[in-house]
Amino acid sequence: MSAAAAPRAAFDPRDPLGLDDLLTAEDLAVRETVRAWAAERVMPHIADWYERGELPVIRELARELGAIGALGMHLDGYGCAGATAVQYGLACLELEAADSGIRSLVSVQGSLAMFAIHRYGSAEQKERWLPAMASGEVIGCFGLTEPDHGSDPAAMATRAVRDGSDWVLDGRKMWITNGTVAGVAVVWARADEGVRGFLVPAGTPGFSAPEIRRKASLQASVTSELVLDGVRLPADAVLPEAVGLRGPLSCLNNARYGIVWGALGAARSCFEAALRYAGEREQFGRPIGGFQLTQAKLADMAVELHKGLLLAHHLGRRMDAGTLRPEQVSFGKLNNVREAIDICRTARTILGANGISLEYPVMRHAANLESVLTYEGTVEMHQLVLGKALTGLDAFRG
Numbered sequence: 329m330s331a332a333a334a335p336r337a338a339f340d341p342r343d344p345l346g347l348d349d350l351l352t353a354e355d356l357a358v359r360e361t362v363r364a365w366a367a368e369r370v371m372p373h374i375a376d377w378y379e380r381g382e383l384p385v386i387r388e389l390a391r392e393l394g395a396i397g398a399l400g401m402h403l404d405g406y407g408c409a410g411a412t413a414v415q416y417g418l419a420c421l422e423l424e425a426a427d428s429g430i431r432s433l434v435s436v437q438g439s440l441a442m443f444a445i446h447r448y449g450s451a452e453q454k455e456r457w458l459p460a461m462a463s464g465e466v467i468g469c470f471g472l473t474e475p476d477h478g479s480d481p482a483a484m485a486t487r488a489v490r491d492g493s494d495w496v497l498d499g500r501k502m503w504i505t506n507g508t509v510a511g512v513a514v515v516w517a518r519a520d521e522g523v524r525g526f527l528v529p530a531g532t533p534g535f536s537a538p539e540i541r542r543k544a545s546l547q548a549s550v551t552s553e554l555v556l557d558g559v560r561l562p563a564d565a566v567l568p569e570a571v572g573l574r575g576p577l578s579c580l581n582n583a584r585y586g587i588v589w590g591a592l593g594a595a596r597s598c599f600e601a602a603l604r605y606a607g608e609r610e611q612f613g614r615p616i617g618g619f620q621l622t623q624a625k626l627a628d629m630a631v632e633l634h635k636g637l638l639l640a641h642h643l644g645r646r647m648d649a650g651t652l653r654p655e656q657v658s659f660g661k662l663n664n665v666r667e668a669i670d671i672c673r674t675a676r677t678i679l680g681a682n683g684i685s686l687e688y689p690v691m692r693h694a695a696n697l698e699s700v701l702t703y704e705g706t707v708e709m710h711q712l713v714l715g716k717a718l719t720g721l722d723a724f725r726g
Contacts, residue, residue, distance in 0.1 A: 341603065345634050350641055351414075358411065359418040365396055366426040374427045375686040377548040381541065383429060386509055386550055387467070390433065394464030398423075398434055400442040406458035408442075413647035417589035417640055424593035428696035429549030431590040436505040437461060439583035441468025444514045444525060447578065448570035453527060457512055466511035469537075471501035471528075471554045472576050478503075479709050481516070481523075482573060486556065488517035488524055495519075495566060497526060497534075497559040503703070507537040507552025514567075515554065516576045525567035525575055534559040545699040581654050584704045585647060588660035589640045591700055592633060594693040595668035599629045601688050602675035609680075616678070625674050632667040639663060655717040662710040669697045 337346070348356070369392060377383055393399050397409035402416040411419075416438075424431035442461050445453055445468075460466040477483045486499025497517050507513065513528045513535070528535050534557045539550060567575065603626060606617030616622050643660050646652040672694035676683035684691045701707060712723050 341630075342600070343634075344630055345638070347634065347637055347641065351418075355412075355415055355418060358415040359422060361396055362398060362419045362422040363425075365392065365398075366422055366430070370426040370430055374430075374548060375689075375692065378427070378429075378692050379547075379686055381543065381547045383433075383548050383550055386433065386506075387464075389430070390437070390464035390467050392464070393434060394462060398438075399464055400438040400446070400458070400462050403438065403442060403446050403458075403462075406446070406454055407462035408446075408458070412644070413585065413652075414641065414644035416586065417644045420586040420590035421593040421596070421640075424590035425597045426593075427548055427692070428590070428594060428700055429546050431586070431593070432505050432546065432549050433467075435583050435586045435590070436470055437468055439586050440470035440579050441506075441510075441512070441514050443582050444470065444567065444570070444575070444579050445527070448525060448567040448575055449527075450564070450568050452564065453567070457527070460511075467506050467509050469504050469506040469510040469513045469552070469554070470579065471504055471507070471513050471515040472580075473501060473503050475500055475502045475553075479706060481576060484516065484518055484523070486515070486517040488519040488526065490519075491560070493563045495526065495561045495563070497528070497556045497561065499556050501554035501556075503540070504537070504552045504554050506550055507554055508539040508550050510537065513537070513554060515556065517556075522572040523570075523576065525570045526561055527565050527567070528556070528559060528561065532559055532561070545695045547695075577654075580704055581657050584657045584661045585643065585652075587700060587704055588643055588657065588664050591665040591668040591697060592636050592640060594697055594700075595629075595633050595636070595671040598672040598675035598690045598693050599626075599633055601690055602626065602629070602678040605679050605682070605688075622678060625678060629671045629674055633671060636664040636667055655713055658705065658710040658713040661705060662707060662714070665697065665701050666707065669694065669701060672697060 398419055401409040401411040402413055404410045420431050423434055445457055461468055472481055474484055489496050511530050515526045515528050516523055536555045537552045539552050606622050607615050609616050639660055643652060643656055672690060675690045679688060679690055682688055716722050
């Protein structure tokens with residue numbers, strides 16, 4: 329039978345472009361495992377956690393995520409799953425479809441803290457920390473952003489000074505996911521030879537991680553300040569292979585890749601809620617999904633959602649092939665988060681007043697994505713990354 333004569337599959341509103349055809353059986357199994365876990369362990373409770381502004385079972389969730397292989401899953405060895413970049417992206421998608429805070433827990437653990445140790449740590453550091461982090465027994469955090477230095481990490485004020493064979497760290501880090509519950513913090517500080525990374529175990533004298541409260545976004549997530557007052561560390565606390573900003577920036581690039589997928593999980597959740605609601609909600613004697621303006625909104629949402637998924641798939645294949653460039657990750661982060669927020673806001677209009685209720689996921693996702701839009705590089709920073717790549721001119725500094 330010719331391709332032209334082959335029977336066509338029915339149109340699937342959940343997969344209008346047939347993107348599942350791009351996935352292997354193993355890809356689909358990873359996706360279903362994470363989706364099922366999120367449906368059982370997160371979805372029944374997330375609205376309550378969000379409303380209360382806490383993630384009370386974060387340690388338990390971390391161990392469960394470790395048990396299904398989701399922590400550091402794209403890393404090799406040390407108890408990590410060794411999954412492909414596409415499989416890691418699919419996991420991020422399903423986790424953020426539940427809540428951005430859950431995906432942030434996994435991203436910071438695997439793409440920032442574990443990746444930093446895996447890529448730049450000594451053999452001893454890897455053996456000490458990575459197996460426990462992969463299992464979820466130890467939670468990690470990543471301290472780069474400072475109260476006065478967000479988009480410009482080169483201006484960081486945190487300092488590391490040698491004292492004999494020891495290091496002494498002083499400074500502050502801000503907006504640190506997992507910080508309060510972390511067993512180890514990867515902290516970046518300026519030393520005489522350049523920016524260095526340090527492993528700071530919880531309980532080290534002079535180190536504390538007070539939780540940041542009164543957030544209007546990422547409420548079901550632990551967000552902290554890191555305080556370092558004369559923190560004394562032994563010589564073997566420094567990541568030996570990281571000197572300069574290349575180290576932390578490569579970690580950020582790794583985490584941004586997960587966001588390219590994750591943001592679309594939030595968008596998908598809102599789109600599907602709006603699609604269901606449009607079929608059930610009646611006004612003027614018929615479902616609102618039968619009105620032209622509602623259909624136009626749904627069509628535009630579906631187009632942007634699945635264009636974003638195509639982009640994520642493409643970047644994932646490039647990462648697996650070792651050809652993905654940082655500028656391409658900026659392309660994905662800029663587009664997919666921006667479009668995801670627009671999808672969530674449009675979904676809110678379809679749900680009307682119900683769109684602000686936590687009985688539906690829409691307002692929670694929309695608020696969370698305001699944080700996702702900013703962290704791991706603001707819109708403006710990614711625009712400038714692409715602008716520099718396109719023109720060859722650096723607009724970051726006058």
